[in-house]
Amino acid sequence: MKRTSVTMADGRELIYFDERDDAVRATVDQRELPPPPPPAQLRFDALTDEWVAVAAHRQGRPLLPSTAECPLCPSTEQFQTEVPADDYDVVVFENRFPSFSGESGRCEVVCFSPDHDASFRELPVSRVRTLLSVLADRTAELSALGGVEQVFCFENRGVEIGVTLHHPHGQIYGYPYVTPVTRRYLDAARRHRDLGTGTNLYADLLAAERSSGERVVAANEFWTAFVPYAARWPYEIHIAPNRQVPDLAALTETELDAGAPLWSEVARRLDGLFDLPMPYVAGWHQAPVRTDRELGYLHLRIFSSRRAPGKLKYLAGSESSMGAWVNDIAPEQAAAALRAVNL
Amino acid sequence: MKRTSVTMADGRELIYFDERDDAVRATVDQRELPPPPPPAQLRFDALTDEWVAVAAHRQGRPLLPSTAECPLCPSTEQFQTEVPADDYDVVVFENRFPSFSGESGRCEVVCFSPDHDASFRELPVSRVRTLLSVLADRTAELSALGGVEQVFCFENRGVEIGVTLHHPHGQIYGYPYVTPVTRRYLDAARRHRDLGTGTNLYADLLAAERSSGERVVAANEFWTAFVPYAARWPYEIHIAPNRQVPDLAALTETELDAGAPLWSEVARRLDGLFDLPMPYVAGWHQAPVRTDRELGYLHLRIFSSRRAPGKLKYLAGSESSMGAWVNDIAPEQAAAALRAVNL
Numbered sequence: 001m002k003r004t005s006v007t008m009a010d011g012r013e014l015i016y017f018d019e020r021d022d023a024v025r026a027t028v029d030q031r032e033l034p035p036p037p038p039p040a041q042l043r044f045d046a047l048t049d050e051w052v053a054v055a056a057h058r059q060g061r062p063l064l065p066s067t068a069e070c071p072l073c074p075s076t077e078q079f080q081t082e083v084p085a086d087d088y089d090v091v092v093f094e095n096r097f098p099s100f101s102g103e104s105g106r107c108e109v110v111c112f113s114p115d116h117d118a119s120f121r122e123l124p125v126s127r128v129r130t131l132l133s134v135l136a137d138r139t140a141e142l143s144a145l146g147g148v149e150q151v152f153c154f155e156n157r158g159v160e161i162g163v164t165l166h167h168p169h170g171q172i173y174g175y176p177y178v179t180p181v182t183r184r185y186l187d188a189a190r191r192h193r194d195l196g197t198g199t200n201l202y203a204d205l206l207a208a209e210r211s212s213g214e215r216v217v218a219a220n221e222f223w224t225a226f227v228p229y230a231a232r233w234p235y236e237i238h239i240a241p242n243r244q245v246p247d248l249a250a251l252t253e254t255e256l257d258a259g260a261p262l263w264s265e266v267a268r269r270l271d272g273l274f275d276l277p278m279p280y281v282a283g284w285h286q287a288p289v290r291t292d293r294e295l296g297y298l299h300l301r302i303f304s305s306r307r308a309p310g311k312l313k314y315l316a317g318s319e320s321s322m323g324a325w326v327n328d329i330a331p332e333q334a335a336a337a338l339r340a341v342n343l
Numbered sequence: 344m345k346r347t348s349v350t351m352a353d354g355r356e357l358i359y360f361d362e363r364d365d366a367v368r369a370t371v372d373q374r375e376l377p378p379p380p381p382p383a384q385l386r387f388d389a390l391t392d393e394w395v396a397v398a399a400h401r402q403g404r405p406l407l408p409s410t411a412e413c414p415l416c417p418s419t420e421q422f423q424t425e426v427p428a429d430d431y432d433v434v435v436f437e438n439r440f441p442s443f444s445g446e447s448g449r450c451e452v453v454c455f456s457p458d459h460d461a462s463f464r465e466l467p468v469s470r471v472r473t474l475l476s477v478l479a480d481r482t483a484e485l486s487a488l489g490g491v492e493q494v495f496c497f498e499n500r501g502v503e504i505g506v507t508l509h510h511p512h513g514q515i516y517g518y519p520y521v522t523p524v525t526r527r528y529l530d531a532a533r534r535h536r537d538l539g540t541g542t543n544l545y546a547d548l549l550a551a552e553r554s555s556g557e558r559v560v561a562a563n564e565f566w567t568a569f570v571p572y573a574a575r576w577p578y579e580i581h582i583a584p585n586r587q588v589p590d591l592a593a594l595t596e597t598e599l600d601a602g603a604p605l606w607s608e609v610a611r612r613l614d615g616l617f618d619l620p621m622p623y624v625a626g627w628h629q630a631p632v633r634t635d636r637e638l639g640y641l642h643l644r645i646f647s648s649r650r651a652p653g654k655l656k657y658l659a660g661s662e663s664s665m666g667a668w669v670n671d672i673a674p675e676q677a678a679a680a681l682r683a684v685n686l
Binding site for chain 2: 044285
């Protein structure tokens with residue numbers, strides 16, 4: 001893999017990750033762009049002990065532009081996009097409308113296909129493998145930034161989930177704080193370690209899932225995909241390495257090799273459930289950068305809000321106001337349905 | 344107000360709350376109904392230290408039935424609904440597809456208008472006043488049930504937020520546990536009390552909002568409506584009594600009288616923002632039934648996902664996976680816009 005970092009017209013960084021080692025990336029971004037917006041304001045919510053970012057500049061970001069105006073496609077002579085080159089394998093660049101930037105974090109966009117109409121599920125496994133290397137690279141690099149406390153790599157898929165750009169892409173957030181969900185996990189993991197046998201909470205849970213097998217969806221020598229016992233969403237899947245590591249950057253090449261086909265398989269099983277593209281969020285849960293590294297356990301959590309072909313689960317009053325979840329699909333039933341999909 | 348409790352065809356309870364003291368409620372539910380479904384299963388999520396309900400029977404519940412088949416309209420000779428009578432003021436009944444039931448809680452539906460096409464915003468203030476009394480009644484009664492640890496009264500409004508029945512209605516959940524959001528608030532409030540001046544966290548925050556006035560939307564002698572400093576949603580409003588009380592059942596008649604016009608005003612300001620019905624969740628945050636009563640502080644939290652006429656805020660990767668919120672509207676700007684609405 002060849003890595004070429006260039007500077008965009010407004011000073012943002014863009015990095016090409018090419019599968020061919022002889023790729024040349026000399027095209028210059030010649031657009032006239034306004035300077036990047038000011039960083040979001042971080043506000044502390046005393047009622048919940050959590051940070052909220054207020055990013056008023058994001059209201060102006062584009063909403064579902066047509067293919068001809070897609071900012072994530074390669075550039076053409078007629079239309080210059082965020083990516084100066086006329087083709088790419090995987091490209092990463094700083095978000096033009098970031099939620100976190102400057103001294104308080106960083107937001108990046110990851111385009112994993114130049115094809116506007118592609119989807120993650122259709123990528124060759126070799127491209128998924130490249131993408132895993134890219135996410136490991138970004139995790140290591142963002143972890144080294146002074147303002148970043150946690151790195152989150154994720155993909156939002158489908159207009160049902162609020163996607164504002166159709167072109168297949170992921171995002172990377174370098175948060176200036178340890179996120180609320182991760183803090184809750186760390187609190188539980190610390191209690192488990194201190195009161196119990198000194199073991200890792202997620203490792204113990206994964207061992208139990210592997211031993212029971214009831215909710216396992218797919219597995220290989222290095223990874224396990226399963227529906228968690230207390231799944232919140234109709235279709236929710238964890239993909240975790242069998243060895244405890246804090247983040248993507250800590251995986252071996254062998255583990256990365258084995259992770260790509262499993263991730264691809266789970267994505268295809270998900271879309272095969274109703275023979276419909278499923279709206280989903282797929283996000284890599286990683287340990288914080290500076291604290292509690294040994295309590296963390298890397299895993300990808302994919303969940304879909306689709307509970308039936310014509311029906312979505314919405315986060316209504318109970319979930320969104322009280323954090324009290326009701327799941328209409330039994331996790332064992334979800335796992336069996338995912339296993340039964342013909343690939 | 345006259346209160347008449349009757350039994351539905353499948354054994355569920357239904358209560359008429361009539362504004363006229365001479366109302367007679369003798370009509371009997373003569374439908375043939377299957378027995379109520381089994382209670383949901385409560386599963387403990389060790390990774391987050393939270394309970395999740397699995398209620399597989401809810402998949403079959405009706406989705407947006409037409410007016411002619413609405414189960415919340417009064418009954419007619421042609422179509423018998425959940426409400427046997429041919430008219431009502433406010434009626435409450437046990438949910439036919441409950442998330443919590445039996446030994447582990449209770450779910451109720453609250454119909455606050457017999458008019459299928461009405462909305463909360465259009466109710467006369469006298470009906471909002473009746474509704475407040477009904478919610479106080481339900482809070483007291485559900486709090487007395489052995490399996491209930493917290494009572495939550497809420498309204499989901501709009502298909503954008505996942506409403507499955509158009510007929511205007513609210514819901515009441517009697518949870519068998521203290522909900523995650525309330526637990527987080529209580530943890531913060533306990534720390535504030537123990538490390539600080541011994542005062543109530545919410546009371547101190549409310550006093551600061553009243554003193555600054557920058558984010559206050561409306562107020563009267565007994566209540567204050569404001570946008571919180573660290574609002575998560577584009578338009579989010581708290582309505583709180585100026586006196587600290589744990590729940591609706593603890594309000595005086597005078598406070599209930601003063602609360603109705605303010606709640607109504609805020610609902611009208613919200614719909615006036617873009618001259619469009621706003622999707623929203625409006626939920627009464629109340630102290631737990633048995634514990635930490637003195638740390639609680641009753642307030643109604645209303646939030647809308649609409650950030651502009653054609654745009655909704657979705658809970659995508661950052662919010663739904665990491666609990667890390669990004670709000671595109673500054674709370675001061677939201678408060679000013681709400682104040683500026685012509686009523």
